[in-house]
Amino acid sequence: MAKDMAKKVQQLDQVVIRFAGDSGDGMQLTGDRFTSETAQLGNDISTLPNFPAEIRAPAGTLPGVSSFQIHFADTDILTPGDAPDVLVAMNPAALKANLSELPGGAQVIVNTDEFSRRNLARVGYPDNPLEDGTLDGYVVHPVALTSMTLGALAELDISKKDAERAKNMFALGMLSWLYSRPYESTIAFLERKFAKRPDLVAANIAAFKAGWNFGETTEDFAVRYEVKPARMPAGSYRNVTGNTALALGIVAARVRSGRPVVLGAYPITPASDILHELSKHKRFGVTTVQAEDEIAAVGVALGASYGGALGVTSTSGPGVALKGETISLAVALELPLVVIDVQRAGPSTGMPTKTEQADLNMALFGRHGEAPVAVIAPKSPVDCFYAALEAARIALTYRTPVLLLSDGYIANGSEPWLLPDVDELPDLRVEFATAPNGADGTTFLPYLRDPVTLARPWAIPGTPGLEHRIGGLEKADQTGDISYDPTNHDFMVRTRAARIEAIEVPDVEVEDPDGDAAVLVLGWGSTYGPIGAAVRALRQRGLPIAQAHLRHLNPFPGNLGAVLKRYEKVVIPEMNLGQLAHVIRGRYLVDAISYNQVRGLPFTAVELESMLEEVVKNA
Amino acid sequence: MPETPLKLTLKDFKSDQEVRWCPGCGDYAILAAVQAFMPELNIPRERIVFISGIGCSSRFPYYMNTYGMHSIHGRAPAIATGLSISRPDLSVWVVTGDGDALSIGGNHLIHVLRRNVNLKILLFNNRIYGLTKGQYSPTSELGKVTKSTPVGSADSPFNPLSLALGADATFVARTLDTDRRHLQSVLRAAADHNGSAFIEIYQNCNIFNDGAFDPLKEPETRDDYLIRLEHGEPITFGADRQWCVVHPPGAFGLEVQRTAETPADHILVHDATVPEPAYAFALSRLPDLDLRHTPIGVFRKVDRPSYDDLVRGQIESAQSKLTGTPEEELAGLLNSGDTWSIA
Numbered sequence: 029m030a031k032d033m034a035k036k037v038q039q040l041d042q043v044v045i046r047f048a049g050d051s052g053d054g055m056q057l058t059g060d061r062f063t064s065e066t067a068q069l070g071n072d073i074s075t076l077p078n079f080p081a082e083i084r085a086p087a088g089t090l091p092g093v094s095s096f097q098i099h100f101a102d103t104d105i106l107t108p109g110d111a112p113d114v115l116v117a118m119n120p121a122a123l124k125a126n127l128s129e130l131p132g133g134a135q136v137i138v139n140t141d142e143f144s145r146r147n148l149a150r151v152g153y154p155d156n157p158l159e160d161g162t163l164d165g166y167v168v169h170p171v172a173l174t175s176m177t178l179g180a181l182a183e184l185d186i187s188k189k190d191a192e193r194a195k196n197m198f199a200l201g202m203l204s205w206l207y208s209r210p211y212e213s214t215i216a217f218l219e220r221k222f223a224k225r226p227d228l229v230a231a232n233i234a235a236f237k238a239g240w241n242f243g244e245t246t247e248d249f250a251v252r253y254e255v256k257p258a259r260m261p262a263g264s265y266r267n268v269t270g271n272t273a274l275a276l277g278i279v280a281a282r283v284r285s286g287r288p289v290v291l292g293a294y295p296i297t298p299a300s301d302i303l304h305e306l307s308k309h310k311r312f313g314v315t316t317v318q319a320e321d322e323i324a325a326v327g328v329a330l331g332a333s334y335g336g337a338l339g340v341t342s343t344s345g346p347g348v349a350l351k352g353e354t355i356s357l358a359v360a361l362e363l364p365l366v367v368i369d370v371q372r373a374g375p376s377t378g379m380p381t382k383t384e385q386a387d388l389n390m391a392l393f394g395r396h397g398e399a400p401v402a403v404i405a406p407k408s409p410v411d412c413f414y415a416a417l418e419a420a421r422i423a424l425t426y427r428t429p430v431l432l433l434s435d436g437y438i439a440n441g442s443e444p445w446l447l448p449d450v451d452e453l454p455d456l457r458v459e460f461a462t463a464p465n466g467a468d469g470t471t472f473l474p475y476l477r478d479p480v481t482l483a484r485p486w487a488i489p490g491t492p493g494l495e496h497r498i499g500g501l502e503k504a505d506q507t508g509d510i511s512y513d514p515t516n517h518d519f520m521v522r523t524r525a526a527r528i529e530a531i532e533v534p535d536v537e538v539e540d541p542d543g544d545a546a547v548l549v550l551g552w553g554s555t556y557g558p559i560g561a562a563v564r565a566l567r568q569r570g571l572p573i574a575q576a577h578l579r580h581l582n583p584f585p586g587n588l589g590a591v592l593k594r595y596e597k598v599v600i601p602e603m604n605l606g607q608l609a610h611v612i613r614g615r616y617l618v619d620a621i622s623y624n625q626v627r628g629l630p631f632t633a634v635e636l637e638s639m640l641e642e643v644v645k646n647a
Numbered sequence: 648m649p650e651t652p653l654k655l656t657l658k659d660f661k662s663d664q665e666v667r668w669c670p671g672c673g674d675y676a677i678l679a680a681v682q683a684f685m686p687e688l689n690i691p692r693e694r695i696v697f698i699s700g701i702g703c704s705s706r707f708p709y710y711m712n713t714y715g716m717h718s719i720h721g722r723a724p725a726i727a728t729g730l731s732i733s734r735p736d737l738s739v740w741v742v743t744g745d746g747d748a749l750s751i752g753g754n755h756l757i758h759v760l761r762r763n764v765n766l767k768i769l770l771f772n773n774r775i776y777g778l779t780k781g782q783y784s785p786t787s788e789l790g791k792v793t794k795s796t797p798v799g800s801a802d803s804p805f806n807p808l809s810l811a812l813g814a815d816a817t818f819v820a821r822t823l824d825t826d827r828r829h830l831q832s833v834l835r836a837a838a839d840h841n842g843s844a845f846i847e848i849y850q851n852c853n854i855f856n857d858g859a860f861d862p863l864k865e866p867e868t869r870d871d872y873l874i875r876l877e878h879g880e881p882i883t884f885g886a887d888r889q890w891c892v893v894h895p896p897g898a899f900g901l902e903v904q905r906t907a908e909t910p911a912d913h914i915l916v917h918d919a920t921v922p923e924p925a926y927a928f929a930l931s932r933l934p935d936l937d938l939r940h941t942p943i944g945v946f947r948k949v950d951r952p953s954y955d956d957l958v959r960g961q962i963e964s965a966q967s968k969l970t971g972t973p974e975e976e977l978a979g980l981l982n983s984g985d986t987w988s989i990a
Binding site: 064067068070213257260261262263264265266267276279280283288290292309310311312313315317319320321323324325327328329330331332333334335336337339353354357361447448450451489490491492493494495496497498499500501509510 | 662664691692693694696698701708709711712713714715716717718719720722724725726727728729730731732733734736737754755758958961962965966968969973974976977978980981982983984985986987988989990
């Protein structure tokens, strides 16, 4: 691929590209590869895959459209971008499904081969939008992507179907040229991916090169673009999705605690990738059990914790609902347990591949009896790694279930990760009980507590002299014997609540660079990116605003009440109908403004910016 | 197992908790038989764990001076799976009932059996819900009149052994609460088995379903009703062994015939190791509704790798390829894939 010095090169500081096509067109793979090439170049990146729950919705239909958006820049960025600057539409359905989100002036690259009368009719286009003025105001690049791919592969001995399937690589090659991306990693990737099919390696590489060369030679692309590397801290990086980061965090917790990990899981969107990833890391002493159902999955985890392992279960909202009774048992048994909820749009099956933050109430309150658990939420894909370690720390130290609330947005989205020094990760080692703890020196009291953590001893089976029975029936303080004593029950209920309140969590940090803000925007979980981008934009325009983001939702940071009282107005944007706001109002008597959106999509920075602007101006 | 005998006694397995079953409950006899059997295992108490669900039978762990967990309704097999696969040094026993194992926990039971998790499962079957005071259970007979079925239940019952065999259980047995010697012989065989051992124990609930198994216990009927299976022995029963079990040519199931009218080589010789589960299944279908022709003993005992061994084998095989410390391996894992450096 010779360098063409003839074409003009234009510098951009940031670009948002959306690849959109049929579910079978390989758009997720195309997006992943473009992301990897972009990462290699040193841009900051944020990505947003968006795909239907159906594996293969009918070809060419609107419900079958799958897309992948990537935002890359020469500065640090917080979101995958509100709207694309460039849309790659592999068929009429992809164009129609995405056009409304495309701002005027955006570039549209379309695969003209798919714009047949039949395909247009299938998505309700009476006329060809490429010709009827629909795309006026956009910069349209019509490309006969399929036929050029077939032409480029004509010499190869492969079926027409296989040749056609390589058209996503043609598109990738073209975009890689257009944005001056390095292609070596994609060539190496294709060689790895199709190692068993040399014909497909050749076909996909040929398609990629044809796309690249087309970009270079066509007069339609007069300008080639560059986005310079971002200034990022020195170190080694990789691109990572939230689900992968979370799984790696569990592996790290295993290494740093010395406790074997047992993951019980039942496949569920969008959490299954955590099971997939952890099942690859057996050499670390991570056991994965694909259980018969959600209840068994958490049961396996709890049984393993009883035996001294770190029991983990990963699921989404419907799964947490099923696990509720076992989580309550873990509350009563006072054993470590990490429950990962990758939230999705509900209720019921809802929209499984779409994001939401509406499981906070369930995490905090969704069990019978007084059954408090610790709740934490990561704020970004990379933060999923550290949140997993934090969940393990709390579970192991305080012998309690911990609910970790990720969501579909950060689970599937990705960003560059400055890889940590393993030795600097938290030390999670814990000690088991090994000797009787009663005053007489021979009795073992399974519910005698550590005065600081209020945790009971973790006396695992196999320890001589500490044989004891635990169960879901109310236990007498200290001895753990069955007890129906009213005073004891009152005491135990209060103690279980106090145990969670006793968990040490860091203070919430407030970002208020001007120090004179009257408005605080408070978020939790995956809204960090869009809130942060909106806040930055406001400050650049001279509007002061403070931002705080909660990782610990139970217990709250000790300084949260004081922080909230410092500001005239507190705004809480959430992808639910105000679940955190409700808790904040109840707990701190702060008249928080609740801003909500439940569209299955993350907030855009623009909508938050305009909403916050109103609040700031009226403060 | 330690090579020198531990010299444990029944007393060592009694906990300090007051036993709270109704006076006359069959559970007492089972508890006494299990406690008396435990020393035979020659396993230190701390390495024995009893895990139960909910129901009268599930109070069992409180009375055993071992490790124990009284968990939640139906879930004991799942919880025990997590413990068993991560702690091969333990002997893990599950105590459950007909409601716990076959109704609310039916799913976990069949999956634990198909996986062949290394658990010894004692199902106390009294054909009634005791702790909730007398509703019909999934093993109650069709038409059973109870508090919740005043004109009789419309549910056909499960045959627990047929269910276990359908789930491809590798060890399946039945015994009686009151026959201590037989009960212990079954426990012994179960303890020797690598994988899931499923034992149905007919247990009398003297409050809500008294006498449910009397035909198998009363002197007037028991000889003609009860078939004691002995591996390698012809299946004959009755006071004078006047009855025998045969497999008539062309028939799908087994039949009872008069021994005197049956050629000796037509009488089935019990073989618990038959690989095909159809034989044990046919045995499980032998009893009539009135309990006539109820086999007890070990129906099936076949070798199949346990889930525990397979899962741990995968872990051990992966760990045998480790080269660095866990920290080094973790650093390698985090730095894998497409990485790049910024100076």
